[in-house]
Structure formats: structure tokens, C-alpha cells
Amino acid sequence: DVKVTQSSRYLVKRTGEKVFLECVQDMDHENMFWYRQDPGLGLRLIYFSYDVKMKEKGDIPEGYSVSREKKERFSLILESASTNQTSMYLCASSLPGGVNEQYFGPGTRLTVT
Amino acid sequence: AQSVTQPDIHITVSEGASLELRCNYSYGATPYLFWYVQSPGQGLQLLLKYFSGDTLVQGIKGFEAEFKRSQSSFNLRKPSVHWSDAAEYFCAVGPSVDSSYKLIFGSGTRLLVRP
Numbered sequence: 743d744v745k746v747t748q749s750s751r752y753l754v755k756r757t758g759e760k761v762f763l764e765c766v767q768d769m770d771h772e773n774m775f776w777y778r779q780d781p782g783l784g785l786r787l788i789y790f791s792y793d794v795k796m797k798e799k800g801d802i803p804e805g806y807s808v809s810r811e812k813k814e815r816f817s818l819i820l821e822s823a824s825t826n827q828t829s830m831y832l833c834a835s836s837l838p839g840g841v842n843e844q845y846f847g848p849g850t851r852l853t854v855t
Numbered sequence: 856a857q858s859v860t861q862p863d864i865h866i867t868v869s870e871g872a873s874l875e876l877r878c879n880y881s882y883g884a885t886p887y888l889f890w891y892v893q894s895p896g897q898g899l900q901l902l903l904k905y906f907s908g909d910t911l912v913q914g915i916k917g918f919e920a921e922f923k924r925s926q927s928s929f930n931l932r933k934p935s936v937h938w939s940d941a942a943e944y945f946c947a948v949g950p951s952v953d954s955s956y957k958l959i960f961g962s963g964t965r966l967l968v969r970p
């Protein structure tokens with residue numbers, strides 16, 4: 743069974759902290775994505791990666807960075823967390839070759855106080 | 856600009872009743888179309904997808920969707936809703952003009968099921 747796992751289901755951090763959200767997939771997928779989900783706004787793409795060490799900005803990259811050192815792992819980094827980054831963060835992966843079905847992790851609900 | 860509209864924020868249906876969730880898109884060519892479901896506290900799961908061919912697509916859990924090019928719609932249907940269908944449903948289209956990998960998601964429709 744395909745699986746995307748995220749390191750934490752719930753996380754509480756303080757303003758100004760550096761925050762790491764980890765995502766691991768076991769499907770050998772080339773593409774990986776980080777989304778942010780807020781009520782009434784649907785899913786907004788933060789960053790995606792189409793290969794190891796390759797990344798592209800999504801629609802809302804400000805305040806975030808990413809790291810992909812290994813194919814199966816894609817990390818989202820909040821360099822200095824702010825309260826407006828309180829949200830649900832979803833990781834996904836997919837096969838290469840353009841748009842394909844994306845497989846999602848369970849999400850991390852991050853609260854920044 | 857490319858966009859996806861799910862006009863209904865919330866829908867309430869009785870268990871056993873039929874369901875239709877609306878999805879309209881704005882897209883320059885024939886898009887790839889997806890419906891995902893998100894149960895409370897969970898990630899998204901693919902219900903069905905349309906890439907080409909037969910415009911009526913069957914998915915998991917008894918769902919189907921019909922691609923209507925003339926109406927720019929991809930509505931999701933189920934003939935008889937079960938209490939376990941209560942969830943949030945997202946329509947998505949792709950690829951976006953700025954990236955061949957990127958999906959554009961609608962804002963979601965929350966389905967409530969009345970016993």
C-alpha cells in the first residue's frame with residue numbers, strides 16, 4: 743500500500759522559532775509537494791520538487807524553504823515562524839511526467855503562538 | 856486565468872439521498888480533472904480522475920463524475936449517500952500554465968449527512 747508519512751500530526755511552536763516539517767514517501771516517486779490548507783482557501787502550493795535537490799516555488803513560497811537531499815524525503819522549513827503560518831500543512835507525492843495523481847500524507851496541524 | 860470554483864461551501868443531505876457536488880473550471884484547453892475527499896483529520900484521497908476518453912468516470916466508494924466540456928464542469932455524483940461520506944471534497948484541475956506538475960484546487964465543499 744502506498745504511503746506518505748509526515749513527522750508530526752500536531753505541532754505547537756513559538757513565534758521566531760525555526761520549524762522543520764518532514765515528509766517521507768515509500769513509493770519511489772520523483773515529485774513531491776508541500777501545500778498549506780486554510781478554511782475557505784482550499785490547498786495552496788508552497789513548493790514542489792521534481793527530483794533530488796531540485797525545487798520550484800509554488801504560489802505562496804514567502805517565509806518558507808525546502809530541502810530534498812534524498813528521493814524519499816522532502817522537508818519544509820519555516821525559517822522564523824510567525825502566527826500567520828498557523829495552518830494545516832499537507833505533503834504529497836506523485837509519479838513524474840507532468841500532472842499525475844498525488845498521494846497525500848495525513849497532514850501536520852501547526853500552531854504558532 | 857485558470858481557476859476552479861466549487862460554488863457550495865456546505866451541503867447537507869439525508870442518508871440514502873442522492874448527491875451532486877458542483878465543480879466549474881476555467882481552463883484554456885482540455886484539463887486533467889480530479890476529485891479528492893478529505894475525512895476529518897486526514898489527508899486527501901483520490902476519488903476519481905479524468906484524463907481523456909469516456910466523459911463519465913467511475914471512482915471509488917460508489918462515486919462518479921461527468922466531464923462536460925460545453926459547461927466547463929466536472930460534477931461529482933453518488934446515487935445514495937452513506938453517513939461515512941461526510942467529509943470535505945475538493946475538485947482539482949491541471950496542469951497549470953506556469954508548471955506542468957501543478958494542480959489547481961477548488962476551495963472545497965463540506966458534506967454533512969443527516970441520519
